[in-house]
Amino acid sequence: MKRILVTGGAGFIGSHLCERLLREGNEVICLDNYFTGSKQNVVHLLNNPYFELVRHDVTEPYFAEVDEIYNLACPASPPFYQYNPIKTIKTSVMGAINMLGLAKRVNAKILQASTSEVYGDPKVHPQPESYWGNVNPIGIRSCYDEGKRCAETLFMDYHNQNNVKIKIIRIFNTYGPRMNPNDGRVVSNFIMQALKGEDITIFGDGKQTRSFQYVDDLVEGMIRMMNSEDAFIGPVNIGNPGEFTMIELAEKIIKMTQSNSKLVFQKLPQDDPLQRKPVIDLAETILNGWNPMVDLNDGLQKTISYYEHLLCSEEAI
Ligand code: NAD
Ligand code: UDP
Numbered sequence: 001m002k003r004i005l006v007t008g009g010a011g012f013i014g015s016h017l018c019e020r021l022l023r024e025g026n027e028v029i030c031l032d033n034y035f036t037g038s039k040q041n042v043v044h045l046l047n048n049p050y051f052e053l054v055r056h057d058v059t060e061p062y063f064a065e066v067d068e069i070y071n072l073a074c075p076a077s078p079p080f081y082q083y084n085p086i087k088t089i090k091t092s093v094m095g096a097i098n099m100l101g102l103a104k105r106v107n108a109k110i111l112q113a114s115t116s117e118v119y120g121d122p123k124v125h126p127q128p129e130s131y132w133g134n135v136n137p138i139g140i141r142s143c144y145d146e147g148k149r150c151a152e153t154l155f156m157d158y159h160n161q162n163n164v165k166i167k168i169i170r171i172f173n174t175y176g177p178r179m180n181p182n183d184g185r186v187v188s189n190f191i192m193q194a195l196k197g198e199d200i201t202i203f204g205d206g207k208q209t210r211s212f213q214y215v216d217d218l219v220e221g222m223i224r225m226m227n228s229e230d231a232f233i234g235p236v237n238i239g240n241p242g243e244f245t246m247i248e249l250a251e252k253i254i255k256m257t258q259s260n261s262k263l264v265f266q267k268l269p270q271d272d273p274l275q276r277k278p279v280i281d282l283a284e285t286i287l288n289g290w291n292p293m294v295d296l297n298d299g300l301q302k303t304i305s306y307y308e309h310l311l312c313s314e315e316a317i
Contacts, residue, residue: 003027008072010037012179033057039250058095069110079184082226084141092147098157111167117145126277139271172239172278177306194259206247211277213240214299217292224287227244239278240292244287
């Protein structure tokens, strides 16, 4: 049995990861300050004697004897990470320093949840890991993008200088049950708007693209990466190469929810990337044939059902 620390474990992805790690017979410490996550996401795990929930902010040092660390703590949705940009960059940078320091001290393996945002508004399409990106260092997305880029640098430097066993994955847009319905990301926004019969808010002309990955595929990739041989440190892209415009996504969701919602067009936020699609050859080769298994229709159906239940239980209160 391994003892595994998951920072940001009460968030959307973190809660799925904690669940899976417990199912595989590990002991899990879930650390979170509940900025964008909630106890509700992990309440079903609290009866498990091998699960521990700790309220803690990763910008402060933390100590525990652990074998592995998954570092996920960081708000991921633009409205939330832009709410307090200084705190966002502190979370990425000081959080990385604190968790790498812990990994060094207890000789734990540590995985960083990096992001496709390190490619910024990419000029190379699709994006391989070798692309250095096109990131504005002083824009409204910079606190997140540059924070994550600096965290990657810190991971590499702790590895090269102190032999810390590191793993870096670059996660592309991921969706699924337990995404905060109010967090402002496109999948949760469109589904909630469609279910409530409200206008669907398309930013810009809606021709920008994203590649959407279902959360179970990501968790599988994360665990395979953590368990891959020590010499393979990444960075490696983990995403689903299926690429869709925001109009295509909206139309799909309207159809699946049989909604009467109409599309309305709003201003495109500053520095919003025009296109994004991962090259996943490296993950396929190194992670024993890892491949996304859940296509967008199936994943959206599961996510729509989750939000339908959420709305029903809200109505019942
Ligand atoms: P999320 O907002 O649901 O989860 C982030 C969690 O981190 C939340 O529980 C939040 O409360 C916690 N947190 C934030 N600041 C903290 C701090 N200072 N100390 C302790 N905990 C803190 O978002 P998510 O989608 O689950 O993302 C998880 C990780 O994956 C993030 O690091 C994010 O950057 C990365 N990622 C996600 C996506 C995606 O599409 N979902 C894409 C790329 C990268
Ligand atoms: N978007 C949109 N309507 C919304 C929310 C987002 O059109 O209500 C667009 C947003 O401008 C971006 C894409 O959807 O082009 C994905 O946005 P999200 O915040 O989910 O992820 P990110 O931009 O970080 O990839």
